[in-house]
Amino acid sequence: MRKDPTRPPHYGMIAQFSEAEDLMNAAKKAREFGYEKVEAYTPYALEGLVDVLNNRDDRVPWVVFWCGIIGAALGFLMQCWISIVDFPMNVGGRPNFSWPSFIPITFECGILSAAFGAVIGMLVMNGLPLPHHPLFAAPNFESATRDKFFLCIESSDSKYDRNETRRFLEGLGAETVSEVNW
Numbered sequence: 001m002r003k004d005p006t007r008p009p010h011y012g013m014i015a016q017f018s019e020a021e022d023l024m025n026a027a028k029k030a031r032e033f034g035y036e037k038v039e040a041y042t043p044y045a046l047e048g049l050v051d052v053l054n055n056r057d058d059r060v061p062w063v064v065f066w067c068g069i070i071g072a073a074l075g076f077l078m079q080c081w082i083s084i085v086d087f088p089m090n091v092g093g094r095p096n097f098s099w100p101s102f103i104p105i106t107f108e109c110g111i112l113s114a115a116f117g118a119v120i121g122m123l124v125m126n127g128l129p130l131p132h133h134p135l136f137a138a139p140n141f142e143s144a145t146r147d148k149f150f151l152c153i154e155s156s157d158s159k160y161d162r163n164e165t166r167r168f169l170e171g172l173g174a175e176t177v178s179e180v181n182w
Helices: 022-034 048-054 059-086 100-127 139-143 160-170
Strands: 013-017 038-040 148-155 178-181
Touching: 013 022, 013 160, 022 038, 022 048, 022 139, 022 148, 022 160, 038 048, 059 100, 139 148, 148 160
Parallel strands: none
Antiparallel strands: 013 148, 013 178, 038 148
C-alpha cells in the first residue's frame, strides 16, 4: 500500500477519562487552548458536548433540501413532457397542461429524491463505509461503548505538536494518553 506524502505520520493523540465531567472540562480546555480538530467519544450522549467541541456539520440538511427540490422539478417536468409532447391525451375535456393533477406525483418525486439524498449524502459525508479507523486500534478504545470517555486531538490540527499535545492531555487529568497510528 502506498503512503500518502501529505498525510501526517500518525493520526493523533487520545486521552482516556473515567468521568463525563472530566471529559467535558478537557474538551473545553482543548478548545480554549486553540485546538480545532478535537473529537470526543462517549458511551452515551452528553448534553452540551457538541456545543463545546463546536464541530457541528449542517451539510446533510442542505443536500436533502436541494435533492428534494431537484427531484420535484424533474417530476413536474417529466409529467409536462409526457402529457404535452410525448403522449397528449384528452381526459375529461381538460387541457394537456393541467398542472393541479401533477401535484401528487411532483410531491412524491420530491420526497423520494430527498430520501435518496439523505442516505447517500450521509454515507459520503461520513466517509462510509469505513472498514477500518485508526482509533479502533487505540488502547482500551472498545470501552468507549461501555464506561470510558475519550478525547482525541488529530495530528492534522495546526496547533498539534506531538510532545506538547501529550503534556497538555496529561495535564488535564487523563487516566492514559496514547498516540494513535494510522
